[in-house]
Amino acid sequence: DVKVTQSSRYLVKRTGEKVFLECVQDMDHENMFWYRQDPGLGLRLIYFSYDVKMKEKGDIPEGYSVSREKKERFSLILESASTNQTSMYLCASSLYRDRAYEQYFGPGTRLTVT
Amino acid sequence: AQSVTQLDSQVPVFEEAPVELRCNYSSSVSVYLFWYVQYPNQGLQLLLKYLSGSTLVKGINGFEAEFNKSQTSFHLRKPSVHISDTAEYFCAVSAHDMRFGAGTRLTVKP
Numbered sequence: 001d002v003k004v005t006q007s008s009r010y011l012v013k014r015t016g017e018k019v020f021l022e023c024v025q026d027m028d029h030e031n032m033f034w035y036r037q038d039p040g041l042g043l044r045l046i047y048f049s050y051d052v053k054m055k056e057k058g059d060i061p062e063g064y065s066v067s068r069e070k071k072e073r074f075s076l077i078l079e080s081a082s083t084n085q086t087s088m089y090l091c092a093s094s095l096y097r098d099r100a101y102e103q104y105f106g107p108g109t110r111l112t113v114t
Numbered sequence: 115a116q117s118v119t120q121l122d123s124q125v126p127v128f129e130e131a132p133v134e135l136r137c138n139y140s141s142s143v144s145v146y147l148f149w150y151v152q153y154p155n156q157g158l159q160l161l162l163k164y165l166s167g168s169t170l171v172k173g174i175n176g177f178e179a180e181f182n183k184s185q186t187s188f189h190l191r192k193p194s195v196h197i198s199d200t201a202e203y204f205c206a207v208s209a210h211d212m213r214f215g216a217g218t219r220l221t222v223k224p
Contacts (some may be wrong), residue, residue: 005122009155035214042120042215042216043204044203102160105157107157108156
């Protein structure tokens, strides 16, 4: 079974702090994704990566950056957290870039910025 | 670009009743279609997917979905729901990339 783990389930940070969310997958998947989930909006793609050190912007990249130094690890960085970044953050991975492959999700990190 | 519309944000239903969760999509190219389920405090997991072939797709936990190309729909159905089916359900369409609907919260009442 594919396992996608996220470093924290719940996180509380102050406005202006730099925040790191970590994601690790154990099945040698090429693609990794970061989404944020908000009620009524579904999942919105922040960034994705299809290879080590490669990244592409999703629909809502503003205020975020990412890092993928190793194939199994994909980090989301909030350079200066703001209250409108309070959300559920989901990491996912998929085997190949081919669009037929489903994504496997981690349990999510609920981030609150005060 | 493709888009997905889940027509109902909330669906309450009694235990052992049938249920249908509706999903419509738009795309200028051929698509692959997916349904995911999210139980409380968990990530999403795949229920079923349509890639090609038979338009009726069976998934886990007794769910099935039918791909209707002319109506651009991919509705999810279950003939008899259980309390444990209470969750949020997401339809997703994959063309150039994967797009998720806003979700339908299914609540099964005893």
